Amino acid sequence: MALVDIKTSGNIYAEHIIQVAAYAQMLKDEKYPIDGVRILRFSREDNDDHRDFVVTDRLLEAGFGIFLRLRDVYDLRKEIKI
Numbered sequence: 001m002a003l004v005d006i007k008t009s010g011n012i013y014a015e016h017i018i019q020v021a022a023y024a025q026m027l028k029d030e031k032y033p034i035d036g037v038r039i040l041r042f043s044r045e046d047n048d049d050h051r052d053f054v055v056t057d058r059l060l061e062a063g064f065g066i067f068l069r070l071r072d073v074y075d076l077r078k079e080i081k082i
Contacts, residue, residue, distance in 0.1 A: 003027060003037045012041050012053050014063075018070070020055055021063030 005020045016039055024037050037060060043049035055063075 001033055001035060003034055005037075005039050007039060007041045008044050009041060010043070012039055012051060014066075016041075017055060017059050017063040018066050019063075021060045022067045024055075024060055025064050025067075 003020065003024055005016065005023065007016055009016075020037055020039060024034055027034055037055040039051075039053045039055060041051045041053065
């Protein structure tokens with residue numbers, strides 16, 4: 001099974017990789033086999049511009065590491081909310 005995330009944006013951004021890495025980890029945790037991860041980006045313009053980006057295992061690992069750290073920051077900020 002491949003995980004495909006479809007985006008409509010001007011480019012593929014780091015935030016997209018972080019998001020899809022979290023999705024991939026969730027599926028792995030639930031024992032769904034993942035053969036590959038891709039981001040399909042379509043332009044919002046009428047020029048029919050698109051991109052098929054293969055997310056490597058290294059990018060998934062880095063993206064999920066960032067996701068976990070961002071989650072820690074989110075939880076810590078709740079503790080200091082004034």
